[in-house]
Amino acid sequence: xxxxxxxxxxxxAYFWWKIDESDLAKQISEYQTLEWKNSARKVSSMCLVFSIxxxxxxxxxxxTDPSAYVDAVIMAILSIFCFKGHSWALMGAMIYWSFSKVxxxxxxxxxxxxxxxxxxxxxxxxxxxxRVEKMRNKPFPQNPNVSKVESA
Numbered sequence: 001x002x003x004x005x006x007x008x009x010x011x012x013a014y015f016w017w018k019i020d021e022s023d024l025a026k027q028i029s030e031y032q033t034l035e036w037k038n039s040a041r042k043v044s045s046m047c048l049v050f051s052i053x054x055x056x057x058x059x060x061x062x063x064t065d066p067s068a069y070v071d072a073v074i075m076a077i078l079s080i081f082c083f084k085g086h087s088w089a090l091m092g093a094m095i096y097w098s099f100s101k102v103x104x105x106x107x108x109x110x111x112x113x114x115x116x117x118x119x120x121x122x123x124x125x126x127x128x129x130x131r132v133e134k135m136r137n138k139p140f141p142q143n144p145n146v147s148k149v150e151s152a
């Protein structure tokens with residue numbers, strides 16, 4: 001049993017598209033009560049806030065073009081709606097983050113391996129939060145013991 005748990009931790013750490021069903025169930029059942037560091041949507045929002053701070057810092061100290069402030073605004077808007085649990089914002093964050101990293105790789109800014117690592121770390125959080133929101137917003141749970149109520 002312990003070996004299986006160790007295997008799940010390894011899989012979850014390095015293959016972000018594989019989400020442990022027990023983690024997903026916990027995210028859904030404890031949605032309102034999870035601390036910020038354990039909540040997928042809150043961690044996703046904090047990832048964006050961290051990126052805003054880095055972007056503004058780089059721009060302020062002249063390491064990037066002032067147009068990067070537009071990126072900070074986009075990330076701020078996405079962060080607010082990710083925190084509120086909007087699945088469209090989480091999908092937008094995944095798309096934005098992917099395009100951002102491809103752009104940075106194409107322009108040669110920074111270290112390519114670092115961009116790929118940051119992309120993978122953020123995408124894991126965004127994807128988990130997106131899955132949680134999609135499962136929460138299903139009209140009926142996928143439980144055979146729960147019957148649908150027909151409207152009259």
